[in-house]
Amino acid sequence: MQVHHLSHIDLDGYGCQLISRHFFKNIYFYNANYGKEVLARINAIINHINHSPETLLESKFNSKTQTKFLILITDLNLSLPEAKYLQERVDEMKLSGKDVEILLLDHHISGEESAKIYHWYYLDINRCATKITYETLKEKYPLLCPSDEKWLTPMAEMINSVDIWKEKGFGFEFGKVAMSMISSSNELNRFMFDTDHRDYKLNLLKQAKDYLLLQGGEVKFDNEIFKLKKIALGGNPDLQTMDNIASFAQVNLLSKKKDQCTIIYRDKKGFLSYSMGGISVLANLFLAKNPEFDFYIDVNPKGNISLRANGKCDVSMMSKEFFNGGGHKNASGGRIEGFKESFLYEDIKLQIQRILQNPL
Template identity: 40%
Template sequence: MKNRTIHHLSHIDLDGYSCQLVMHYTPYKKLNYNANYGAEVKQKLDMILENIQKAKESAYILITDLNLTADESKWLTHQVKKLNENNYNIQLQLLDHHGSGEDSANKYDWYYLDTTRCATKITYDFAKEHYEFDEPTWMQKYVDVVNAVDLWKQEEKENFEYGKVCMRLVTETRELGRVMFAEEDFKYKLSLLHEAAKMIHIPDAPIALDEKIHFLKKDFFKKEKNNTLDNLATKYIVELLGRQRAEKTIYYKGYRGYLSYGVGNTSIIGNGFLLAYPEYDFIVDVSSRGTMSLRANNQVSVSQISKEWAGGGGHPNAAGGRIQGFKEQFRYDKVKEQIERLINEKESRAGDLDYKKEEE
């Protein structure tokens, strides 16, 4: 295990992230991925396999709190076998508790299923048995909390009540987009769960954590001066956007744009980005449903861009529309491929872009 990188894919709820919190206390190199059910699972598994091939190193694929369909299990088994036949050294392990995975569990030895424990508890017990594991003092209690709320054991009142607050800590942590800022969003959620775990033994822990959530969030984003959570998060996101300029820049008819995905709050974040990086003419944020929100700062008419791209409209500095036929993606590179195809198509058809400010 010491010479392998663990590629850990887990669910996006409290149980899923808590599996990764458990694995945080193993000494191995880890890359973390998260997915909800459906098409996202396959896309993230594709990403894992691509990353393994790029790195050309031994790997351990760990999947927790996600049950794979029979087709997904068959496909993944085939892909790993094919890579291993080409001199890769990949080991596969799934730890889950959803009964819908029974068929796969009966067929594949890498698919471990136990419906009596949540995935966090399965991962915790598995780690103690099979991995080097530097367990903190609060870990067992925290695992019991997750187990109580995930299996809805209301009779375990103390653990159940604290688990409900921890569950909300994850579901209401939406300041960062999971696709656009996957690594930072993961760190954000794990930092909050770490803080929750440290408070687990204090008196009236559920109430104390409930009252502290807002301050824990602010502490993550705060660097120097205090401010509102919205302003702190906006500054943090604008800085993230800036650091990713090389990958996320697009061009349309000679104008430089920035493509974001699922960030939202474009009026504040978009305008903040354009003020921080005036070399950009516009920014466009696309949602999972294909709706787009564009902002400019008097350098180009985004109303005209929106009209040409999607038959949309608005004002010269603020416009929107919806891209017909947009396919929801869970990887930024796939989003950019779609938008660049759209741009190439529109550039080949449309006339010259009138960048002058239009009459409102």
């Protein structure tokens, strides 16, 4: 079975994914906040299923053994239009011969209307989504490693206590530490490094199991988080600052995306990132390590532009010409009027490349 798991971007949302990856080997993860991003991720799942190697091979060879697909959604309540859209798309896939099942596990009362209509929409307002996911999957599927139950059970209880705010529940104080850790662990940008960002948070959350049952474990874990983050990012916590560790980790990941993120301005070659923010150290390090690039440009969701160069391109002129901005030759900024926010990097790149071909 191939599982596509969409979840929220808080402790409870990532907790659900920490749980599910201990039940399924063949699993793909997606995350979304509320609003337009939910449908964007649902569309990504549909597209992934339609173009999965299993689907294509079965179609080519008329295989009698059919892959089963599970769309698992947790800690996200779908509106009626969103739920209807998902059902219609899945119905289309079923008509084309695909075996697709939906399972939505949530606890937000705002999803009650959809839960009354769709049989796959499970709503329980008395448990957090992580606990619902753990207990539901445990009823349906075996754990990949049965001994993991020893720490998954208290982990789910801890997240349940803090997410639905049971101050006398198990691990409530520990949960507050874990919740803060997840919300503040943004060293790897979610839009540029989707998989790495998620893995970073899930791995940090999994580290919590080593402290959860200790006396005063919440304090011990709280004290260790900064060091654990440095290690998770591939640094030496005793010899390197977090700023340098994070910058090197980001540059290494960005360097793997050079072909995808190259952008052209006349005879200059640039690198485009989306929503990185605070790029001064990062951009200069990237340009130093990738001398084939003449400039670095970052755009945020509001259309604000940051430009950096290393002596090979006058980004102040570029900013003035295209982005109603200005600054220094090697560091400038501006803004795109009428910028269209998107959750897909390809959409952002297309907008920027068009702008660079058409001066103001």
